[in-house]
Amino acid sequence: MNLLRGIKRCGKMTYIISRQRSTVAASARPLTDNGKFDRPSIVTNEIPGPKTRALLERAAVVHNTGAINFFCDYEKSKGNYLVDADGNVLLDCYQQISSMPLGYNYPGFLDIYKDESSLVSVVNRAALGNFPPVNFTKDLETLLTVAPKGLTNVVTLACGSCSNENAYKALFMWYQRRQRGEEPLGSDQNIESCMMNKPPGSPNLSILSFSGAFHGRTLGCLSTTHSKWIHKIDIPAFDWPIADFPQLKYPLEEFKRENDAEEARCLAQVEELIERWRTKSPVAGLIIEPIQAEGGDRHASDDYFRKLRNIATKYDIGFICDEVQTGMAISGRFWAHDYWNLDKSPDIVTFAKKMITGGFFFSDEIKWKEGYRIFNTWMSDPSKFPILEHTLDVVKSEDLAARAAGVGEHLLSGLKDFERRYDFLSAARGRGTFCAIDAVDTNTRDSVVKTALSNGLLIGGCGEKTIRFRPSLIFSIQEADMALGILDDVMQKIAP
Ligand SMILES: Cc1ncc(COP(=O)(O)O)c(C=O)c1O
Known part of the structure; x- marks a missing residue:
């Protein structure tokens, strides 16, 4: 050099x-x-x-x-x-x-708010789930221009934690819909039991996560976050399965043999945990970061992620890719999981941070019918959408x-x-x-x-x-x- x-x-x-x-x-x-x-x-x-x-x-x-x-x-x-x-x-x-x-x-970004329609969205904050502004559909379409392959739906949310939190809910809803079959969602038994936090209305299901992961600090997310004890201590957590994230040596290519063995061990453990939790609290899906960020910038090989995706497909559980920190081009691809060359896309990809809004993309299979199931008052901040639109223009036009x-x-x-x-x-x-x-x-x-x-x-x-x-x-x-x-x-x- x-x-x-x-x-x-x-x-x-x-x-x-x-x-x-x-x-x-x-x-x-x-x-x-x-x-x-x-x-x-x-x-x-x-x-x-x-x-x-x-x-x-x-x-x-x-x-x-x-x-x-x-x-x-x-x-x-x-x-x-x-x-x-x-x-x-x-x-x-x-x-x-x-x-x-x-x-x-x-x-030019400060000038965006000289335009009255942008300024109006600052002054009048819409409750997006109930009263979206007329240009909301266009904003969703803008977001979909960067949707990961195969994910044709999007929901906007306020932050990374709420994106993951709601992604877990979407996954549980999808999982239960298939269990329920023709049975109506609101049967008396489901209604009564869910109001008392008991099955079958509040089912015993789990999300599998990985040692060292960070997916946010809200209550559900925190059960899948394992990076620092200060985030977790004193807070009740779900007893959900936690698999080892591969502990690899760098540079990855130089230690390929040891790293392959470690990844194989970790993948076998994922399968073993899915099996073991089947009777206790079935795994509805797993969540993983393409590069564990808060946990110490821990990488795994593209092959590991492809195999992990295949395990999710094999057991018919959901695969959530948390791109809150890795998304929006910083990895050298728009989505870090673009490196993996998957046969089947993740079922859900969550985003926030550099994406200006939080939210998640999801497949048609995950899609739910009823309103208010994934909902809150603001569901993002529409006054930020002009910034998002201009940012995406720059990211694309300047590659x-x-x-x-x-x-x-x-x-x-x-x-x-x-x-x-x-x-x-x-x-x-x-x-x-x-x-x-x-x-x-x-x-x-x-x-x-x-x-x-x-x-x-x-x-x-x-x-x-x-x-x-x-x-x-x-x-x-x-x-x-x-x-x-x-x-x-x-x-x-x-x-x-
Ligand atoms: C991978 C990942 N997921 C989720 C989150 C949570 O995002 P937020 O802090 O916006 O709630 C973060 C935040 O650092 C993150 O890095």
Whole structure:
């Protein structure tokens, strides 16, 4: 690898920029200007700075502030640069926990609300399930332009957790419909028993999930979330089956034999659990992330997912693919499960975050007839649909999936270089710009993330010791180089 080194000055901070000669062609160019920002700048001695600390103190009187990193100035933020309350300018490779597809204040997006019909949707928030605006069908059709193959229906919801929560319900309804056959849905026995949370109206069914998974924090989802105990403790949970997610070695291709064996073991366990739960609480379906994100950016092979899909088909149970974090082009394909080349699509694909709205796509088989079964007052925020429409236009016309693939390849090669040079780093991995590298332990990871922040780079942590990148889809090769340069400096400081 060819490393060209240079020194850049930025405010009080000096950092080394490592530039790798790129094999990536057109995707290298910045897609938009970042306003007046072309590098981070740190103006306080530490982050959080004094303004954030004062705001935190005030908020703490009435609010739990335990998870707040710092307050932000979204008016001043632009492109891939996030400005905090103290005026620090950060190169943002985390993008609101992976939920900003085009960075901050994308050109023209503020003008969207100068158009009265868009503004009307802000002022008059529709209860979408009952009183949708006249353009709602068009918005659904827009969403369906990016529907995974074979999934011709969509429901919109407010967030990732409610998308999964309602996907579980849809799956249970589908499962029971087939059990019930000709029997009416609202038989006296079903009505009486469901009102008392008892079978047969409230059946004993389960969703199979995987160790390390994250599917949200609402009550049903939480029973399928297994990434961190702090999310779960004190909260009652369903006793549902949990299969091991393959614990693989990276790079996947290099350890193919061991990884294949581990995946085979895990797949056999899935079948065994489906069998074992048959009498206790039959498995109506399973849910899986294409890359376990919150659980530590854990990957499995495309072959594993194909075989898992086949197991669901074999046992006639549903297959939910949770693309809340992996969806919308960041993986280098619009949906990360597009890599799998499935014979049969997932039955349900859930989305949120960069998709601007939550919701799920589903097959005709899953479709239910009755109103109010999957329902809530807002069912998404229709004032966001113009943003969704424009975002999808940009993602398609600029082929941002290909861009994420190219920039991601460049970012990953930089992380692999770190892995070779720093003993305390390992397992560089990624698809598109959905990239990660492991530190030796939690403390070292936390220290990398914190030191990077004080040097103007915002990255995230996940799992026990993983450093993760979730840049926007307009992240450029130049910005990837800048991020790598800052990190290189950070690693040198941290190296024992
Ligand atoms: C894979 C996955 N599913 C579901 C969720 C929950 O989404 P939300 O936080 O919008 O409820 C997340 C959030 O991080 C996620 O990463």
